[in-house]
Structures are given as C-alpha cells and as structure tokens.
Amino acid sequence: MVHYSSLPDDILLYLCQTMQMEKLHGLMNLSGVDKRTREIASSLIFDQISLPRCPSEDKKSWAGLEKTIDVVVSNQTIVSSVRTLDISIHSESEEKLPRAFSTLLLSFPKISTLSIRLD
Numbered sequence: 001m002v003h004y005s006s007l008p009d010d011i012l013l014y015l016c017q018t019m020q021m022e023k024l025h026g027l028m029n030l031s032g033v034d035k036r037t038r039e040i041a042s043s044l045i046f047d048q049i050s051l052p053r054c055p056s057e058d059k060k061s062w063a064g065l066e067k068t069i070d071v072v073v074s075n076q077t078i079v080s081s082v083r084t085l086d087i088s089i090h091s092e093s094e095e096k097l098p099r100a101f102s103t104l105l106l107s108f109p110k111i112s113t114l115s116i117r118l119d
Contacts, residue, residue: 004033009040016041039077046081051088051104069100073107084113 016037019027024045031041051068072078085108087101105114 009036012037012040016044020044042077043081046078048084048086049078049082050086066098066100069098069104073103079107080110082108083110084115085111086115086117088117 016027016030019030019041027041027045031038031045049072051065085104
C-alpha cells in the first residue's frame with residue numbers, strides 16, 4: 001500500500017497543479033495537509049502577487065499598504081515563492097511612494113517579472 005508521505009515531490013506537485021486548476025480554495029486546503037505539501041502548494045499559490053493601490057476616498061492615502069507590504073515581506077514562504085510581482089499606482093496623486101516599496105522590491109530573490117502600472 002502506498003502512503004501519502006511516500007509520494008514523490010513531482011506527484012505532489014501534479015496534485016497541487018490539478019487542485020489549482022479546479023479551485024484555488026482547494027489548493028489552499030491541500031496546503032494544510034503537511035509541511036512538505038504546504039511548501040509545494042505555496043510555490044503555486046504565491047507564484048504571482050498583485051498589489052493594487054486602493055486609495056482612500058480622498059485618493060491621497062496609501063492607507064494600509066505599508067502594513068500589507070510588511071506582512072508580505074515578513075512571511076518567508078511568500079518571499080521565497082513569488083516570481084511575478086504586479087503593482088498598480090494611481091498617477092493622479094502627487095503623493096510619494098511609501099518607503100516600504102523599496103523593501104518590497106528587494107525582498108524577492110526569485111522574482112523574474114516585475115510589472116508596474118500607472119493608472
């Protein structure tokens with residue numbers, strides 16, 4: 001009898017990819033099985049992240065974005081999984097980018113695609 005723990009990583013990756021095609025929620029549930037599955041699933045869940053700027057009503061505030069960036073870069077699983085980063089910036093605001101952006105850009109060792117959109 002084959003046990004789940006004895007499955008090779010490439011089989012687990014295939015299972016995770018199949019779950020990802022079905023529903024991301026299913027992949028997130030699968031990632032809770034054990035540490036090895038979580039590491040494999042995380043590479044799919046966090047392969048691409050998008051940080052849209054959600055302005056406040058006055059459109060001059062980066063409300064909450066610096067805190068979000070701090071949470072993202074403090075999570076080693078996310079940092080080691082991200083390969084694509086997509087950032088949206090509303091150019092109508094004259095407000096400067098938060099310092100946390102430089103931290104964000106320097107935090108991803110495996111990043112291969114960076115997209116910055118000016119809206």
